Amino acid sequence: MAINETAQANHDKLFPNHVSTFKETDPEFIEIFDNFTFDEVLKYSKIDDNLRMKVTLASLIAMQCLNEYKAMMSAALNIGVTPIEIKEIVYQAVPYVGLGKVFDFLNATNDVFRSLGLDEKQAGQSTTDPDNRYENGLKTVRGIAGDSVDKMLKNAPKNQQHFAKFLADNCFGDYYTRNGLDVQTREKLTFSMLISLGGADPQVKGHIAANTNVGNSKQDLLDIVTVLLPFIGYPRTLTAINLLNEVIPETK
Template sequence: MVSFKEKGVAAPSSYFTGRVWVNMNINPEDGYNTMVGTVNFEAKSRTNWHSHTSGQILFVISGVGYYQEKGKSVQIIREGDVVKIPKNVVHWHGASHNCAMTHIAMVPELDKDKTEWLNPVSDKEYNKCSTQNEDININLTEKAIKNHEELWPGYESKAKQTDPELIEIFDNFAFDEVIKYGNLDTKTRVMMIMGSTIAQGALTEYKMFVNGALNVGVTPVEIKEILYQSVAYVGVAKVIDFIYAANEILKERGIELPVKGQSTTTPETRMEKGLALQKDIFGDMIDKMYEQSPKNQLHIQKYLSANCFGDYQTRTGLDAKTRELLTFSMLISMGGTESQVKGHILGNVKVGNDKETLLSVATQLLPYIGYPRTLNALKCLNEVIPE
């Protein structure tokens, strides 16, 4: 069985322009009177003009591409489209200018078919393939394109086709202008954004960043630890959907679940170890919290020690600096948590994250959380660590 996800073999340059790969899924020797192949086109790549005496059917499974019959205007084809090509009609098909495209091609009545390959589609012909729905007029900076490609090689969003002006504004801002600021490496930046999307309940964006994270070296264990830690701050009712989404992506990547466990406590030691970690990070503040807590609320302080810190923060898989940065990211993304934000600014400083690092995190999250929450975060930061 051949997977549609495999790239296949390079298509012959005598019949194709650009980089194209073909997977033959059904061949004549399989006993069917049809031929089926998955064809992956990089952006700007395409077939020559050609025809089939038996016709052809295309099933577009990803990306955006072009289809044109001789003497007719170009059609835009997208994921989910089915193109029914009549017998003996001269045509060509391929990827669009700025987006890769994959389709399944089927030739029926194979015993009667003859494919006639004709001239290549010239650059002049191809460049006439413009449409108001295409993204060729989007002016993305070279840096924005490079940073986007680092996370999602070859990916083009559907929003780019429907809302090109917004994508131009957002991508140039988030993937060029904002990234220029601060001292975060790519991996750390992506992990902070993942924590932020969980805190906001932004499942679609989270799934994008899980794929991006895996592409830049974030491990499955780290992905899971971000999720587990978020339970203490966001609540499992919101986090469970993100766990299921991450599981699906990890399975698609061939990663076996469950990942290796990272717990360092037992039911007998979680309170002791959690309280010790709290005091190590926050010092005398913890004793004061216990002393000042009303008796009928003391159980919440114990939960913080045993559950929030004992069950989650003592786990391996992420170091203390990353965990405190994640907590800061999630808290400023939730909004209305200024008291906790201030406490964890102090905690970040204690574990070695300085003001510049925290400011870098707030800056990188700005495109995803907006200005009000970012400004609230800066206010807390300046109160705890004055300029």
């Protein structure tokens, strides 16, 4: 077996002039992985390179794959993902993955920027302030997830209502309202992070529905699952497919 021409060309697009040490130490493994990831998998997904890199970065943050994230971040920049978009992917991960996990990735992002001569401080993208973040967040979440937060505010025990408030003002008011990425992309990123985390099935189902609400199709999400499979493995992939079919059944 050898790395086939298509896989090599797709790999070189992301990593020009890169010589993998695995070709010397683990040639059989790298041939299997590259032929699968950079050729076979791509035949079953219509996702473009730009979005593929964005959802891969989101997935790697969720799984705590710091070294692979740094490599794929450089690849993302090579094919046109902007520094602002990369920063927004990292920020978007905070409400879903938690700062405890994201902290190292923010530092790594800044390190990669500096190593490439890019300014680690990108232009601000916030559109809300302390006075309107709750109102704008509630409006945003209603457009994405319907009345789910309103129901939490109404029905949750008094000592738990603040979690619904946090969803409105922090998760959606502070993050989803930001510029730099559109809402369709943010929902795809959230879906990617949740299926990569594992153990968040109710949230995955909620964001499958949210994706459809903002105009992303089931096929869009299947394409994401397909390109993430080599990174997240089969158990989480098959769980994601089962949840997709549960929320959006196939029509025969």
